[in-house]
Amino acid sequence: MEYILIFITAIFVxxxxxxxxxxxxxxxxxxxxxxxxxxxxxxxxxxxxLATIVTYLIQKFVLDPNGLAYLQTIAFILVIAxxxxxxxxxxxxxxxxxxxxxxxxxPLITTNCCILGVAILVIQKDYNLLQGVVYAVSTAxxxxxxxxxxxxxxxxxxxxxxxxxxxxxxIALVTAALLSMAFMGFSGVDGGLxxxxxxx
Amino acid sequence: MNKYLKIxxxxxxxxxxxxxxxLGMCPTLGTTASAFNGLSMGLATTAVLILSNLIISLIKxxxxxKVRIPSYIVxxxxxxxxxxxxxxxxxxxxxxxxGLFIPLIVVNCIILGRAEAYAxxxxxVESIFDGIGIGxxxxxxxxxxxxxxxxxxAGAIFGVTLQGENYGxxxxxxxxxxxxxxxYLIAIVNQLRSKK
Numbered sequence: 001m002e003y004i005l006i007f008i009t010a011i012f013v014x015x016x017x018x019x020x021x022x023x024x025x026x027x028x029x030x031x032x033x034x035x036x037x038x039x040x041x042x043x044x045x046x047x048x049x050l051a052t053i054v055t056y057l058i059q060k061f062v063l064d065p066n067g068l069a070y071l072q073t074i075a076f077i078l079v080i081a082x083x084x085x086x087x088x089x090x091x092x093x094x095x096x097x098x099x100x101x102x103x104x105x106x107p108l109i110t111t112n113c114c115i116l117g118v119a120i121l122v123i124q125k126d127y128n129l130l131q132g133v134v135y136a137v138s139t140a141x142x143x144x145x146x147x148x149x150x151x152x153x154x155x156x157x158x159x160x161x162x163x164x165x166x167x168x169x170x171i172a173l174v175t176a177a178l179l180s181m182a183f184m185g186f187s188g189v190d191g192g193l194x195x196x197x198x199x200x
Numbered sequence: 201m202n203k204y205l206k207i208x209x210x211x212x213x214x215x216x217x218x219x220x221x222x223l224g225m226c227p228t229l230g231t232t233a234s235a236f237n238g239l240s241m242g243l244a245t246t247a248v249l250i251l252s253n254l255i256i257s258l259i260k261x262x263x264x265x266k267v268r269i270p271s272y273i274v275x276x277x278x279x280x281x282x283x284x285x286x287x288x289x290x291x292x293x294x295x296x297x298x299g300l301f302i303p304l305i306v307v308n309c310i311i312l313g314r315a316e317a318y319a320x321x322x323x324x325v326e327s328i329f330d331g332i333g334i335g336x337x338x339x340x341x342x343x344x345x346x347x348x349x350x351x352x353x354a355g356a357i358f359g360v361t362l363q364g365e366n367y368g369x370x371x372x373x374x375x376x377x378x379x380x381x382x383x384y385l386i387a388i389v390n391q392l393r394s395k396k
Contacts, residue, residue, distance in 0.1 A: 023226070078274065111307045111309055116304060176383075
């Protein structure tokens with residue numbers, strides 16, 4: 001039950017992009033077409049899940065026992081950068097077709113703040129490994145969902161005429177605002193679920 | 201002197217990271233629920249940016265080209281860790297309100313972008329001025345966005361109440377307001393620039 005709660009909360013109630021403002025750069029940058037947005041979403045899902053597992057293990061088995069918790073930021077970003085590079089190399093060898101689909105997005109992911117953000121949040125929220133993984137997967141799915149919906153909206157938007165000053169980023173931001181408002185409709189669902197599951 | 205002034209002006213106006221280059225959007229949207237939060241995020245980023253520009257312009261000839269980006273990230277991450285400790289020690293309330301966004305300065309594209317585009321090609325003094333210019337441009341943008349959101353959302357600026365007690369469009373303090381306010385501010389900037 002607890003995992004369902006984490007799952008629903010991370011996707012809808014505290015959507016990583018629309019209510020926590022992490023991963024805004026790819027959200028605004030590669031969302032002009034649904035196909036690229038979905039590729040980016042998949043790449044993030046893949047790396048985010050892996051990165052969360054690895055950084056969690058590093059925090060619990062390397063940093064904490066040695067009293068090095070203050071090195072968290074440096075250690076995590078290095079691990080993420082190395083991991084992304086490794087995923088890229090492995091994918092190239094093992095699955096060229098998947099590499100074709102995700103390849104362009106992988107280097108961009110290192111500086112995607114939702115990866116580092118989620119890695120740190122899992123430690124801050126004091127999750128265990130399984131909870132952390134569920135949280136990471138559902139956050140990534142939330143990211144994917146937001147990306148694809150937003151890209152769909154922008155595809156429609158590119159066919160409409162907007163005032164010159166609003167063209168491009170401003171109108172995209174206003175659209176994101178409306179989408180974020182729509183997601184606000186989910187707020188409170190987590191509280192309801194807690195009562196329903198008897199976790200309160 | 202004139203040259204440095206030009207670098208400075210370039211960062212604040214011509215290449216304003218938020219309104220013109222559209223970089224570093226996560227902290228821009230995530231930390232501007234009030235003018236004070238925006239300002240403190242801007243200043244924190246500025247501090248890291250100036251130091252990282254300085255250090256990277258000093259070490260640029262020592263670092264092999266292939267490991268350039270990882271080395272820059274280590275420099276930036278170390279600076280952010282130091283900053284995080286300083287903020288925790290001297291301004292715990294800032295640490296509380298910015299929270300996760302302080303360690304996330306590491307992945308702010310403005311910093312790595314300036315390291316790559318400017319500090320890796322220019323001398324230390326120019327790089328410092330570039331850091332100051334871009335940093336102030338970013339801080340001004342964040343403070344402005346924070347002030348707009350705080351004014352519309354809570355009827356105050358920097359915590360000074362300007363509207364009646366019961367005033368408040370909560371929407372602007374919450375997530376959608378960030379997107380909305382930034383969208384319209386960029387549109388206004390676009391309009392002003394096209395008039396020029």
